[in-house]
Amino acid sequence: MVNNGFRTVETTRGPFDPGGQPDLETGQPLQLGFFGWNVRAGMMASKAVLTDEARLADYWVWERSSKLIKLAEEIGFDYQVPFGRWIGGGGATNFNGAALDFLASAAATAPITEKMGVISTAHITYGFHPLHIAKFGATIDHISNGRWGLNIVSGYQAQERAAFGRLDPLDHDEAYDMAEEFVVLMKHLWHEKERFNFEGDYYQSYGAIVAPGPSRSPRPVLMNAGGSPKGIDFAVRNVDVVFTLAPSLEGYRDKVAQIRDLSTKYNRKVKIATMSWALIEATDELAAERLAWYQDEVDLEAVYGYYQALAGIDTFGAGDSSAKGDDYEGYPGLPREFVETFALGMTSPRLCGSPETVAEKIRALHEVGIESLFINFSDPQKGLHQMQDDVLPILRKMGIRN
Template sequence: MPESIRQLKSDTEKAEVLRGPFDPGGQPDLSGDHPLHLSLFAWNVRSGLSATKAVLSDPARLRDFWEWPSASKLLKGAEAAGFDSQLQYGMWSGFGGEIGWNDSALDFATAPAAAAAITERLGLLTTFHVGYGVHPLWLAKITSATDHVAGGRLGVNIIASTNANDYAQFGIGDKPSREQKYEIADEFTTLLKYLWTSDHPIDFEGKYFQAYGAQVSPRPKSSPRPLLMSAAQSDIGFDYAARQCDLMFIASNVTGGSLDEYRTKAEKIHAAAAQYGRKIRICAMCYVVMEETDAEAEKKVRWMADEIDREALRNHIIRTGLGPEADLEDRYLGLGEDRYTQFGLGMHGYQLFGSYDTVADKLAGLHEAGVGQVALCFFDPHRGVEQMRDHLMPRLRERGLRND
């Protein structure tokens, strides 16, 4: 520690732990109020998970719902409908195309703070990318203040950044390796937890981050700290999540989603967390198109698929490292029709397409496979929230997934 700091802060404590598992005060309670936790997802970003020009049929409703006059109504409606939380999709740059897919968004700090001011109960899960040289103290200060304002409703989804365009925006020419990204995330998370929970200033001397006499006030209202989430899909990412996080996104590599694959991954992550004496709630990202009948939903999905914005989808695939640069002469960008449609309609989310009964049954199937939380993104978010309130909630109660 610099001598000037040592003289000013005599009660400073040296951080003895630099990597996880690390849970000062234990983990937050993961039991929840309902067997299946419902999150409204990607409400804060242009077009959400819809890479289809179908959103241009009603831009204000289907593309620009993220703008605050609309989003504020959406969040209030979600809380009234019984959603447990909102989860923001984290973006630094979008993917363009005719629809400007994800080109505009409410950020990780503004969105939860604004949401906190207009809701009373709704959980506030925000998404933050590590790897761009941002110090944990900066995030700790913002999230602690937001959680203070929200009365203990905040959680943070930590992403080990993958988008080369975003690294370039921060002046970083070469992305770190996957191993290095998770070393950075691990150290970042450990220091973040110290800052959230410590009564004393902290000295932290890690490989990637150093802090001397660091402290935030107010500390978070959440006890013992805010929830932490991860969306990692690699084995090294699973290990990071098992050691440091409380909520874990899993996804299927099968078009539409495979319950067997969700079950296998859920068992794997539970076992990994148990080795560290920890627990994790399993989450699934879902893309939702509901109608009165399966046939009506299928008709809408076909229309949306026919209108996929190929340029926006191509940019997404390249920039996130999901595949090599594709030949635009190839109708399906080298993915094949099924995967092309999957990425265009919901990225790699579990597809909840069908009647209300079909969607309720699919959610029950996910829960039976070990999923305790679903992040729901709707083609038409305002209508989707109303459909959840009027049609899905009663069906989910019947299936034992929601308590009265």
């Protein structure tokens, strides 16, 4: 106990929402996020991107991505959501090998947009202190006039943790205990008006304060992705948007029910989100042809590099060494089903087909309880225009977009 004259706060674990939770409503039955615009090749590990790198892989370059973000806002997307990467998967495509930082890019995005939410990411086990993120975030929230939000990542890649000097094994459950303490201290920093002390098991802070605080009242929106029972429980207890993945619509229905039961238990309101990968063409046949081309050109070396680095990840379950199925020849331990689901879309639902088919797939996700859909496009420039011209009019007729 440090005796510095400042009050030591008592709460170190959640649920903890001083002042309540932020309003999550945008007026849309289904919210849309423009996802993964900040990384090379997005969610597509295919050598097909090498045929037009500027368009299919290097749209993250600010000269291009800033225009895409402004187009996404014009179309009506509710959020821009970057993908949190520090090290790519390699291979001929250098998959995800370049990525704009998700804090700095949110600060850059704020002045060129007016309504769109700007999201950042914090990998809490890489050594950041909650005071760092609370201060950075409050500043971006100030710049954006209350539009900033934060995605909390508890685990993720062993190779990325090693790059930050973290070679110690990361216990799955302990990572979520750390994340909970991280979030609670951050909420204190955004709420307290006088300097205070915080003494937790993983984080300490003495005489801390963040001024100015966030513009959004009572605080910015928080998000987390978790697939395990521990991860989902952490998310419902501590954040506002619970990001989840499932292998089927029925799987999503079960996840939604689980999250809803927990939100009732903890008396908290959460929105349920997922990500998707979109390949939209005039007809289903044309979309199938292009998908086949992407599949034929899958960058196995990049997928293998990514797979090997996934130890400890919770969202996709890809680090599970018990995964069944045939290995790809020359890539020991790489399950065939992982390649087939990860290389194009990172195991997320594929929005592949005509505008009508894509709209129906979006409706199906919404009907099982998905309230926010983050979309990454195989060709963002083309995909955004297809959404504007062809898909969104159908979604409006369906009543899931206004």
